[in-house]
Amino acid sequence: MNESADKSVSSLRSLSLILLPLVGIVLVIAVIFATRSKDKAVVTVVVGADAAGAAAINTGEIIDATGYVPGLLPRLGYRYKVFVEDESDDRSSGIAKIGNLVTFVPEARRGQTAIVDVTRVRERVVDAVLVKILSEVDLPPKALRAAYAPPAGDPVVVGAELDVVIAEASSKNPETEGVARIGGLVVFVNGVPTLGERVNVRIVERRERLAFAEPTGKPAGTGPLPEIAPSRPARAPRAAYAPPAGDPVVAGAELDVVIAEESEKNPGLEGIAKVGGLVVAVKGATTVGERVNVRIVDRKERIAFAEPTGKPAGTGPLPEIAPRRPARAPRAAQAPRGGDSAPHVVPGAVISATIVEPSNKNPETEGVARIDGLVVFVKGATVPGQTVNVRIASRNPRAASGEVTTDPVTAEAPAGAAAP
Numbered sequence: 001m002n003e004s005a006d007k008s009v010s011s012l013r014s015l016s017l018i019l020l021p022l023v024g025i026v027l028v029i030a031v032i033f034a035t036r037s038k039d040k041a042v043v044t045v046v047v048g049a050d051a052a053g054a055a056a057i058n059t060g061e062i063i064d065a066t067g068y069v070p071g072l073l074p075r076l077g078y079r080y081k082v083f084v085e086d087e088s089d090d091r092s093s094g095i096a097k098i099g100n101l102v103t104f105v106p107e108a109r110r111g112q113t114a115i116v117d118v119t120r121v122r123e124r125v126v127d128a129v130l131v132k133i134l135s136e137v138d139l140p141p142k143a144l145r146a147a148y149a150p151p152a153g154d155p156v157v158v159g160a161e162l163d164v165v166i167a168e169a170s171s172k173n174p175e176t177e178g179v180a181r182i183g184g185l186v187v188f189v190n191g192v193p194t195l196g197e198r199v200n201v202r203i204v205e206r207r208e209r210l211a212f213a214e215p216t217g218k219p220a221g222t223g224p225l226p227e228i229a230p231s232r233p234a235r236a237p238r239a240a241y242a243p244p245a246g247d248p249v250v251a252g253a254e255l256d257v258v259i260a261e262e263s264e265k266n267p268g269l270e271g272i273a274k275v276g277g278l279v280v281a282v283k284g285a286t287t288v289g290e291r292v293n294v295r296i297v298d299r300k301e302r303i304a305f306a307e308p309t310g311k312p313a314g315t316g317p318l319p320e321i322a323p324r325r326p327a328r329a330p331r332a333a334q335a336p337r338g339g340d341s342a343p344h345v346v347p348g349a350v351i352s353a354t355i356v357e358p359s360n361k362n363p364e365t366e367g368v369a370r371i372d373g374l375v376v377f378v379k380g381a382t383v384p385g386q387t388v389n390v391r392i393a394s395r396n397p398r399a400a401s402g403e404v405t406t407d408p409v410t411a412e413a414p415a416g417a418a419a420p
Helices: 002-036
Strands: 062-064 079-083 093-098 101-106 112-121 125-136 161-169 177-182 185-190 198-206 210-215 254-262 270-275 278-283 291-299 303-308 350-358 366-371 374-379 387-395 399-405
Touching: 079 093, 079 125, 093 112, 093 125, 101 112, 161 185, 185 198, 254 278, 278 291, 350 374, 374 387
Parallel strands: 062 079, 101 125, 185 210, 278 303, 374 399
Antiparallel strands: 079 112, 093 101, 112 125, 161 177, 161 198, 177 185, 198 210, 254 270, 254 291, 270 278, 291 303, 350 366, 350 387, 366 374, 387 399
16 A cells, blocks of 8 residues: 555656646746737838839838827838828829828829828938728818919910820829920820820810820821920020121131130130130131131130131231230339348349259249349249349249340349348
């Protein structure tokens, strides 16, 4: 009896040792599920076949945007509940609002409450795709926009039948709608998307810059297409430039010019000459240095256009024109200031100077000398070490300029002047 009881106790102990770990595992799993159930639902990414190219869609939560929610901002890939309160002008999209941003929803209609997925967020507008229509109400009619009254003679009026040619597919409805143009007016043609097709249509709505039309079913004609006058008057032509009296560069005039450079705009086809300060573009003459007889075909204030006449060029003086602006008054001579190291270097003075280096700007024609610390640019002397007499032409506080002369020196450095 005692032996049987001992066996029963031993069996229960073994069973408890097996069950206790299993119960523990079950409790841990239950705790994990209980904890996760309090977290946010898992977000699933879904892209439908009819939304190719759309952003990944968040289907884990629907954000209610049917009323004004302070601080609500549309986010790419999120799902919203919206109320469609208006329609776009071309009637291809419904217009809702998410927060303060206008949201375009293709295929949605005014008065619908719908679920949409945001596919694009721009600075001022949002694009979304329609997921589901929840409900629909009849809204009061919109206040009618004042009907546009085309000007007299404009053929694009409501009810008019006329031919148009489809120039492009509609960006909103490329499969079912084409776009024609009459003058500068855009005409949306429902049911005719084929480019280049000429079709007879009836105008069903007309606005200032666009119209809507439908095919009449009648065969298109072969005559001229309708035209409308531009909505804005053409600009008055600019008055032709009238050169001053005595100016030889006038339309029709024949004169000699010398090609100074090749045209940058039309190299190989056009050369540039200059008459006074006026640029003359010569078509067909590109050889730099060539003297050619030309006929002026167009003259503007700062440029003229010309063509060679084929006549031989002369050998006399080239034409000149008076400058358009009066010459500037000569600048007053620089008066040496107190403490000037070279007060004798003044315009008109002839001074002996030794060239120390060629000029950086004009090394072939100009040298640089220093007279008592003052830089002097000497035209006509470039060899370092060469001593020449220089007539000073201009002077400022930091430099002077002059040219080589055979005249005797008239200004010597004062005693005590700084050495060069």
